[in-house]
Structures are given as C-alpha cells and as structure tokens.
Amino acid sequence: MGYFKESLVILLVAVLGASQGSVLNVRYDQPGHEISPILWGIFFEEINHAGDGGLYAELIKNRALSPKRHGANLDGYAVVRSDGVDGRIYISHDHPLNSVLTSSLRLNVDSDVAAGQRIGVSNNGYYGIPIRPDYTSYRVSFYAKAIGFSGPLTVQIESTDGRVVFATAQVPQITEEFQKYEVTLTPTPDMIQNPSLDNLFTISANGPLSANSSIFFNVMSLFPPTYKNRPNGLRIDLAQKLVDAKPSFFRFPGGNFLEGNTIEERFIWEETIGDNAQRPGHMGCWGYYSTDGLGLLEYLEFAEDLNAEIILGVFAGYALNGDSVPPEEMGPFVESALNEIEYIIGNTSTTWGARRAADGHPEPFPLTYVEIGNEDWFSSDYYIRYPIFYDAIRARYPELQIIATQDVNTRPIPIRDDHFYSDFGWFPDNHRYYDTAPRNGSKIFVGEYATRDNAHPQPEANTAAAIDDAAFMTGMERNSDIVIMACYAPLFGHLNDLVWKPDGIYYNGVQSFATPAWWVQHLFSVIRGDTYIPTDSDANVGLPQEKIFHVASRKSDTNTLILKIVNTNTEDIMIDTVSLTGISTTQGGTMTVLSGGQWDQNDLENPLRISPRSQAFNVTSNSFTYNAPAFSLTIIEIQL
Numbered sequence: 001m002g003y004f005k006e007s008l009v010i011l012l013v014a015v016l017g018a019s020q021g022s023v024l025n026v027r028y029d030q031p032g033h034e035i036s037p038i039l040w041g042i043f044f045e046e047i048n049h050a051g052d053g054g055l056y057a058e059l060i061k062n063r064a065l066s067p068k069r070h071g072a073n074l075d076g077y078a079v080v081r082s083d084g085v086d087g088r089i090y091i092s093h094d095h096p097l098n099s100v101l102t103s104s105l106r107l108n109v110d111s112d113v114a115a116g117q118r119i120g121v122s123n124n125g126y127y128g129i130p131i132r133p134d135y136t137s138y139r140v141s142f143y144a145k146a147i148g149f150s151g152p153l154t155v156q157i158e159s160t161d162g163r164v165v166f167a168t169a170q171v172p173q174i175t176e177e178f179q180k181y182e183v184t185l186t187p188t189p190d191m192i193q194n195p196s197l198d199n200l201f202t203i204s205a206n207g208p209l210s211a212n213s214s215i216f217f218n219v220m221s222l223f224p225p226t227y228k229n230r231p232n233g234l235r236i237d238l239a240q241k242l243v244d245a246k247p248s249f250f251r252f253p254g255g256n257f258l259e260g261n262t263i264e265e266r267f268i269w270e271e272t273i274g275d276n277a278q279r280p281g282h283m284g285c286w287g288y289y290s291t292d293g294l295g296l297l298e299y300l301e302f303a304e305d306l307n308a309e310i311i312l313g314v315f316a317g318y319a320l321n322g323d324s325v326p327p328e329e330m331g332p333f334v335e336s337a338l339n340e341i342e343y344i345i346g347n348t349s350t351t352w353g354a355r356r357a358a359d360g361h362p363e364p365f366p367l368t369y370v371e372i373g374n375e376d377w378f379s380s381d382y383y384i385r386y387p388i389f390y391d392a393i394r395a396r397y398p399e400l401q402i403i404a405t406q407d408v409n410t411r412p413i414p415i416r417d418d419h420f421y422s423d424f425g426w427f428p429d430n431h432r433y434y435d436t437a438p439r440n441g442s443k444i445f446v447g448e449y450a451t452r453d454n455a456h457p458q459p460e461a462n463t464a465a466a467i468d469d470a471a472f473m474t475g476m477e478r479n480s481d482i483v484i485m486a487c488y489a490p491l492f493g494h495l496n497d498l499v500w501k502p503d504g505i506y507y508n509g510v511q512s513f514a515t516p517a518w519w520v521q522h523l524f525s526v527i528r529g530d531t532y533i534p535t536d537s538d539a540n541v542g543l544p545q546e547k548i549f550h551v552a553s554r555k556s557d558t559n560t561l562i563l564k565i566v567n568t569n570t571e572d573i574m575i576d577t578v579s580l581t582g583i584s585t586t587q588g589g590t591m592t593v594l595s596g597g598q599w600d601q602n603d604l605e606n607p608l609r610i611s612p613r614s615q616a617f618n619v620t621s622n623s624f625t626y627n628a629p630a631f632s633l634t635i636i637e638i639q640l
C-alpha cells in the first residue's frame with residue numbers, strides 16, 4: 001500500500017507466555033465460515049454532485065440546457081463581450097437541436113463588433129473551470145449554427161477577469177445548420193502549474209461582425225483527461241480513489257435518485273444511453289438537474305474497470321412523493337426493467353444487446369444481482385409491487401439473484417438490503433446486530449450505512465464517526481456468512497454543494513480527499529481474508545466490551561492472519577495479551593493504524609490529516625501486548 005509510513009508511538013511488546021490483565025484470544029485453531037468474497041463494495045448515486053461536477057468529468061454545467069419538464073434554462077451561462085459591444089443570450093425554442101434537445105442557447109449580437117473586439121458566451125462550470133497541472137489538454141465539442149455570421153469562433157479557457165487565457169483554439173467556419181464542432185485546448189505547461197478554479201470556458205465571435213447576427217449553441221462540452229482516456233469519461237483522481245479501494249461490487253444508480261421525486265423524475269435508463277446530444281437529462285431528487293452523461297453504459301464500464309460485481313437497482317414503481325404505479329399499469333415499468341437487464345447481458349442478437357453494441361460495448365456485461373427498488377419500507381405496497389418484478393425477472397432471467405429492499409412475504413427474499421444511518425454510539429452498540437439473525441433466511445446486503453454525527457449542527461466526516469462505522473464493520477465481517485455485501489453511503493460530496501453529510505470522498509474542481517470514513521472503508525476492503533477466525537474476549541479480564549471491537553480472518557493464499565481492532569474510546573485501551581491460539585510462532589508482518597482526534601477531519605489544506613499509517617509488525621511469538629489508540633482502527637497482518 002502506498003501509505004505514508006512512519007513510526008507509531010504504540011506500545012507493542014511481545015510477552016512471554018503470561019496472560020495477565022485484559023486478553024484477546026484469536027482462535028486460529030477454530031476457523032469458521034467463509035468470509036463473503038464480495039463483502040465490501042461501493043454505492044454510487046447522483047447526490048452532492050457525485051456525478052455531474054464530480055466523478056463524471058464533464059466540466060460544462062448545464063450542457064443540454066436542462067430541457068426536460070422544467071423548461072430549458074441558462075444556468076451557468078453568461079455573455080462575454082468587449083467594452084462597448086452589446087449582446088444577450090436567451091433560450092430559443094425556435095431553433096431546436098433535435099427532437100430530444102428541443103431548444104438552443106441563442107446569442108444575439110446587438111451592436112456592431114469592431115475588429116479586435118469580441119462577443120460570446122461563457123460557462124462557469126461546476127463552481128469554476130479547473131486548471132490543474134495534470135489537465136494538459138481538454139477535448140471541446142459543441143453544436144453551433146448562425147444567422148448573419150459564418151465564423152470563425154474562438155474557444156478558450158480564460159480567467160474570470162479575462163486577464164489570463166490558458167488555452168485557445170479556433171473553429172474556422174460555421175454554417176446555418178447545426179453541426180458538431182470539435183477542438184482540443186492545450187494550455188502551455190507553465191501556465192497550469194498553479195491549480196485554479198476562477199476560470200471560464202468561452203466561445204466567442206471576433207469582430208468585425210455586424211449587429212443582428214445570431215449564433216445558436218447546444219451541448220457545449222469540455223473534458224479534461226479522463227480515466228482510461230474514455231471520451232465520455234470519469235475524473236481521474238476520483239475514479240482512482242475508488243479503484244484503489246478494490247471494491248467487490250458497484251451498486252447504482254441509487255438510492256433515492258433511482259426513484260425520483262415523482263414517477264416522471266425517476267431514473268429512466270433508456271434516456272441515459274447513446275450520444276450525449278440524445279440525452280435529455282432529468283431533474284434529480286437532490287436539488288439539481290442531472291445531465292445523465294454518466295448513464296447506464298458509463299456505470300457498467302466503470303464496474304468493468306473496477307472488476308466489480310454489478311448491483312443494478314431497477315425502478316420498482318414507487319417515487320419519493322409517495323406515488324405508486326398501480327399494478328394494472330405496471331407493465332411498461334416491468335418491461336423497462338427487463339430491457340435494462342437485456343441491455344446489460346443480452347447478446348447482440350437481442351434488441352437491447354444490439355443497442356449496447358451500437359453504443360460501443362458488444363460484449364455483454366456479467367450480471368448476477370438485481371435490486372428491486374430502493375427503501376420500499378417507505379411505501380405500503382411493496383408486497384404487491386415486489387412480486388410483479390420478481391416474477392418477471394425470474395421468468396426471463398432465472399439465473400439472476402434478486403435483492404429486495406423490504407421484508408415481504410408474498411415472494412421469497414433471497415437477499416435483503418438493510419440501510420442504517422445512525423447517531424454516535426448506535427453502530428458500536430449494535431455490532432452484534434446480525435449475530436443472532438436466522439441463518440436459513442435471507443442473505444443480507446447492507447446497501448447503505450454511515451454514522452451521522454448529530455452532535456454537531458451538521459453531521460461531519462470526523463474520526464469518531466469513522467471509528468463507529470468500523471466497529472459495526474467488525475460485526476458485519478464476523479457475520480459475513482449471511483451479510484454478503486455492505487457499502488458506505490453516500491460515497492461522494494462536492495464541497496460546494498453538500499446536501500447530505502457525511503460522505504466518503506470530498507472534492508472541489510481541483511482537489512479531492514478521502515474522509516476518515518472512506519479510509520475505514522478502504523482498509524477493510526483492501527485488507528481482507530477469506531476465512532473467519534473467531535476472536536474471543538468474552539472471557540477476558542478488563543477489556544471494555546462496549547469500546548473495543550475485533551474481528552479476525554485468514555487469507556489462505558498468502559497464509560496471513562488478519563486481526564482488525566477498533567477502539568471507540570476517548571482513551572487508549574491496553575490489551576495486555578493478544579493471544580494467537582493454534583499458532584506457535586509467526587514471521588511478523590505489517591500493522592496499519594488509522595486514528596485521530598475525536599472531531600478531527602481531513603480538508604483541502606490537510607487532506608491526509610487522518611490517514612492510515614503502516615509499519616512493520618516485528619512480533620514473531622504467539623502472544624503480544626497491544627495498546628489500541630483512542631479512536632482507532634488497527635489492522636495487523638501476520639505472516640504465518
């Protein structure tokens with residue numbers, strides 16, 4: 001692991017056989033169940049600008065002018081003009097781009113523009129257009145046409161005050177019909193060394209130009225370098241943080257975002273595929289419009305990049321305003337879900353498999369899990385809606401495993417999705433939540449959970465919250481014979497628009513950092529075993545059960561014993577003897593610790609304040625003392 005390594009001030013002493021004081025027994029002599037091989041994964045939904053302005057690398061805000069249902073608008077756009085030049089922008093419904101994007105942005109030139117002057121349109125992106133040292137070139141595309149003007153158009157990234165032009169390119173000529181134009185913007189390397197956000201993207205016409213000309217635009221697009229260089233791709237630093245965590249599954253697209261505030265505003269997957277100029281986007285449920293540029297295929301391709309199982313959430317006829325689709329009207333919604341599955345796994349002789357191929361991915365994606373709805377305990381009719389989807393999916397795709405979001409008795413529930421958002425203390429107090437769950441019932445997918453620090457006016461992403469999560473995670477790992485998957489939520493948050501806190505990873509346009517909670521997720525995921533090893537401290541002397549939590553496992557291919565210890569206490573806790581029963585000697589290994597002050601957080605100035613530290617673990621005997629720091633997660637990997 002590429003963590004910063006340093007010496008830890010942690011008392012770590014081999015003890016010679018004597019077991020006095022507090023004891024933590026690791027029962028290597030009593031290996032238990034298999035640990036679910038897909039236990040730790042991620043959940044993505046469009047919240048907090050997780051996609052638009054976040055993982056989805058598009059830098060232009062309101063690319064398609066937000067046309068659907070709420071009426072097109074100019075959010076993000078403004079006129080740029082030289083002194084003395086007049087012009088205005090407005091939405092034109094008379095010059096639609098196509099049958100999906102039924103309007104355009106019209107720039108009217110209201111005065112003559114002399115040579116050396118300009119008039120144009122700017123977009124300020126998602127809280128600024130980023131200049132960063134690694135953004136060495138930008139791909140630009142847009143649709144344009146004009147009346148009374150034939151070019152050229154100048155495309156630029158420039159500072160908001162207009163004093164610095166970072167990159168410029170020209171489109172020599174445009175016509176009276178909409179056409180797509182593409183250019184590359186390549187800033188001079190020494191201009192991008194200092195990251196900045198106070199910048200605009202501009203397209204302008206240069207004088208001489210006469211009054212009363214009009215230029216029409218739509219689907220302006222600006223992409224920096226993307227993850228795996230995909231044209232409609234993902235922001236590299238954010239994608240990489242997810243890849244680095246090696247998640248076993250990728251749940252999408254929500255969450256509430258799947259359901260929508262109303263049935264019309266649900267995630268309509270058919271409108272999220274194909275050319276961006278054919279995607280109307282839709283009003284999401286978290287206060288902003290989604291371009292749906294991050295659409296079904298982009299999700300699938302990212303799951304492929306992650307080498308993760310796809311957990312597909314399908315709309316199940318219920319929206320956040322409480323509206324349910326009546327059973328007799330459910331047909332098209334069921335058909336849509338089946339088509340969506342066909343788009344993912346159908347071969348190219350099927351209608352939707354062929355469409356996937358046409359969209360650029362001829363190979364079917366592997367799909368095992370389909371989740372019917374989201375948090376349907378808010379509704380009163382899941383017992384009616386679930387069977388409709390269950391039966392249809394089972395009939396056409398019997399190999400798929402179905403996840404329900406609520407216990408109902410009208411059909412089997414192979415897997416149930418449980419969600420937990422709770423205050424401090426709840427997660428540690430409930431780490432045994434699944435210890436007594438029936439072993440012959442549904443498997444469990446903990447599809448959303450997070451400690452929400454209600455001690456503060458707004459829940460913050462501090463160490464204490466992360467460590468409470470970790471305590472619960474020891475319980476999920478211990479019970480991973482039935483808890484087969486779990487993922488933290490929400491995953492992402494743009495620092496300029498946090499509608500929900502805390503979150504896993506924060507960013508603005510130029511920087512990003514993991515919160516302590518994300519580091520906990522990362523560590524549990526990247527350091528995991530395949531076989532549960534019981535840890536027994538019930539008979540211990542002196543270990544505060546409500547403050548110290550632990551789980552152990554064996555990683556068979558590397559012959560490693562993994563011990564995870566969580567201390568939620570305000571003080572260090574000394575474990576006088578960690579005893580490895582069934583092991584005589586070891587070869588030592590590695591110890592990784594995440595700890596910090598109770599309310600400490602990471603931020604843009606100090607993004608790694610709370611981050612894991614790894615060091616050699618030199619103990620070779622089968623028993624040692626460990627002083628677990630206050631608010632800490634420790635993972636000891638012992639080579640046997």
Ligand code: AHR
Nearest residue numbers: 255256257374375489490
């Ligand atoms: O994670 C935020 C929201 O919490 C999800 O959209 C929803 O499923 C849950 O209520």
